[in-house]
Amino acid sequence: MSEQPTREPRNPSAASGEDGPPxxxxxxxxxxxxxxxxxxxxxxxxxxxxxxxxxxxxxxxxxxxxxxxxxxxxxxxxxxxxxxxxxxxxxxxxxxxxxxxxxxxxxxxxxxxxxxxxxxxxxxxxxxxxxxxxxxxxxxxxxxxxxxxxxxxxxxxxxxxxxxxxxxxxxxxxxxxxRRGDPALPGVAAQPPAGTSPPDPSEIRIEAGPFTMGTTADPWAYDNERPAHTVDLPAYWIDSHAVTNAAHMDFIADGGYDDPRWWSEEGWEWRTRSGKRAPAFWHRDGERWLRRRFGRVEPVPPEEPVQHVCFHEAEAHARWAGKRLPTEAEWEKAARYDPRTGVSHRFPWGGREPGPEHANLDQRLLRPAPAGAFPSGGAPTGVRQMLGDVWEWTSTEFAGYPGFRAFPYPEYSEVFFGQGYRVLRGGSWATHPTAVRCTFRNWDHPIRRQIFSGFRCARDAEPV
Structure with a gap:
């Protein structure tokens, strides 16, 4: 998140389709x-x-x-x-x-x-x-x-x-x-869930229709998450889990970092100026990819979501895959909307606060969990791991919602509007449960890679 220097409660919402306060x-x-x-x-x-x-x-x-x-x-x-x-x-x-x-x-x-x-x-x-x-x-x-x-x-x-x-x-x-030098943090904070595998199908269709985006009821919500409002989206497909290291290795192997077809003009300028050809902290050792993680060098786990990629890398990978990055609204609808009830939940699984069975949060693993982990944390739409693991880039520039009002100071959100920041959603393995929910909005410069960021892809759907 872009840094703040030194936000707005409202009465519980009567807005249709939103969960009440915790x-x-x-x-x-x-x-x-x-x-x-x-x-x-x-x-x-x-x-x-x-x-x-x-x-x-x-x-x-x-x-x-x-x-x-x-x-x-x-x-x-x-x-x-x-x-x-x-x-x-x-x-x-x-x-x-x-x-x-x-x-x-x-x-x-x-x-x-x-x-x-x-x-x-x-x-x-x-x-x-x-x-x-x-x-x-x-x-x-x-x-x-x-x-x-x-x-x-x-x-x-x-x-x-x-x-x-x-x-x-x-x-x-x-x-x-x-930082460089000897490791200061444990190599493994906890073991990831055993016996997981990527969800099948790999994409989930989200049907057209309105949903409640943002919140008016949540007493922990910041001003940029408010107010709750209705957004009507056409049908689209979204990946059931974040893009993995293995998938990004395929992008690299296919020359993705060297082919300007997949990059925006701004993205290609960053790629050529920076010389980057892999996520941050990766390097190749013969046929293997290795990564540095908190002072330790280890093989890149193919089944984990890719992290330490900037917006431009995420956008280029998605285009190479024949897809695109989801909009912020598409991400939120997939994460919290229950098509059976029409309710937008606080968390993908409902109103219960995150536990270790729901998501990879709170430094428990000190790295992303394998794709397919935490099935009990899935959303009613069928998408998985929308909270935790990696912050997910969206295609949306950071701006206020209709009816936005800065509180308690404009430097928290408002001064960052219209400055080219891109929205990230969902938190990472490093995020504490009190600082993430389906409405929470992070934002950063599109070139940032030191953050624990990854992505999932989306694409338009033909009407049924």
Missing amino acids: PATADVGQARERIAAELGRVRERSLGLTVESLEESELVAQHSPLMSPLVWDLAHVGNYEEQWLVRAAAGQDALRPDIDILYDAFENPRSARVELPLLTPTEAQEYNARVRSRVLDSLERAPLDEGGAGLLDGGFVYHMVIQHEHQHDETMLATHQL
């Missing part, structure tokens, strides 16, 4: 407990990716001009939490207003942050702990059931801050992938 937010006491637990979990994750896994010299270093020093991310999430939960939500005085400018993502491009007088890892931990102490104290008195569309309504501002830190944790994982 039941866990209905009771204020339960909501406070959930918020406190999620704040604890996300901080544990942040510390595990920084001070608990790397020496100070690596935390303050810049491992790539594309990424911040990890110590910047660590203090930034604390500063964002202070600004929104201590100052804006609780109305308390600032703890460290002097560091606001250091951790403003708009004021300081990533490539320049290593030169800033940043907090040390120890200072960042101490600052974050002071902020968190104030947040947990004020949470006990926060009126999370206030009416209207304010910051506290339904706990929105807390949800925003939790998701923000999880998003930075995923960014920090990308930094780990880019």
Whole structure:
């Protein structure tokens, strides 16, 4: 996701065809407990990716001009939490207003942050702990059931801050992938599901008709996911799973990176300028493709979804295959629409929050799962693995929905509209379950490859 510097609850939707709000937010006491637990979990994750896994010299270093020093991310999430939960939500005085400018993502491009007088890892931990102490104290008195569309309504501002830190944790994982040196993360976090195979058929036909896109009911949703609105699509076909490494190897072997027929003008300019002829972190060893994954070199698993490809590579592969990338609306309809009931669900399988049986999320595998995994996480349309594994590029440029209103600040979404960013959907293996749902919209420059991105293909369908 493009970086945000420092969004809008609405009353539960009466919009036809959308699931209602998650039941866990209905009771204020339960909501406070959930918020406190999620704040604890996300901080544990942040510390595990920084001070608990790397020496100070690596935390303050810049491992790539594309990424911040990890110590910047660590203090930034604390500063964002202070600004929104201590100052804006609780109305308390600032703890460290002097560091606001250091951790403003708009004021300081990533490539320049290593030169800033940043907090040390120890200072960042101490600052974050002071902020968190104030947040947990004020949470006990926060009126999370206030009416209207304010910051506290339904706990929105807390949800925003939790998701923000999880998003930075995923960014920090990308930094780990880019760093050189001995591995700092485990080689295998968990074993992928056994006995999986790619779904049959390989494509699913989605019939023509309207569906509810976006949300008005979800208290965790950002402003760019709102409001719910009806979109009427013609029939189309969409792949039942993301494109695999094996399929992308076929594209490479057929000269796909060297044939301008498959590339847009912009894409071919990127290909020729960059010289890229394979996904990021791949290299050939004789007849084998190898990849570097968090400091370890291993054979590229043919059955996994391809990742670390940019939009241009995804678009060229799809065209080579006689297909195209799905639009954002096509992706969302395939992921959440139930043709039997006409309801658009929060997750492909319904309203239940993601568990380990549903999707590859939350760093459990530290890599994509094989195509065909997690059958219990399939959507009513028949598509599989729409959440987790890899962020999926769509053909859609990032823009607001009809009736969009920026909340709580335009720099979260609105300033990125109309800038050529492409939308990605579905989350990756690195995404936390609280930071992904069928309506969640990610976006990035079409040349970005350090993110955990892949794709699936679509094509037009003839009317029956």
